[in-house]
Amino acid sequence: MALLEQLIDALRVLPGVGAKSAQRMAYQLLERNREGGRRLAAALEAAMRGIGHCERCRTFSEDSLCAVCASPSRDASQLCVVETPADQTAVEAATGYRGLYFVLLGRLSPLDGRGPRELGLPQLDARLAEGEVQELIIATSATVEGEATAHYLGQLAAKHGVRASRLAHGVPLGGELEYIDRGTLAHAFGSRQAVPQTPRTGASE
16 A cells, blocks of 8 residues: 555544545645644654553553542542543533542443443442542433443442432533533533432442
8 A cells, every 4th residue: 555545544543534534634744744744643653652541540641640540639539430531621621520530431332342341340349349439420421321321330339338429411412521511511510410329239240
């Protein structure tokens, strides 16, 4: 495959970028901004090698603990569960939340092979068992899979006697947190509601 074709094909891995868009990007870099292309290539290489996941919350991090988990000023009694690092960033930007996070890196979807283990729920189970968390704030998206994930998380919280709350209405059905405006997200976060809890045996399995 020719170098130009390789570049266009590589750009298509980005979300929402089809063949025509990838071609325009490649031509733009080659015709007008080769230095920018070199910086982009170097940044991508460094990021792919240097960015991993926080051992505590699973968000993106260059260190074993991310800045939030390593901060002594955060409230360890509150744990907000989000689906993606982008959702965590949205909550941080839109609210005054000062607790900690747990990032699922997805949502329950058996058809796609994403079960409790893939979302790190055994790790979350162990964290709740430590007894430090008093409130589990469930900030999954308002999709069918997000609601199923929220239900599972509520059961997990009940197992450990932890109060569970869910973002209030205002987050639209089918909405992704990272695309919701700050005002709506701040209102939903501040008006979060308790999740009904019915303990279930083997919730962490």
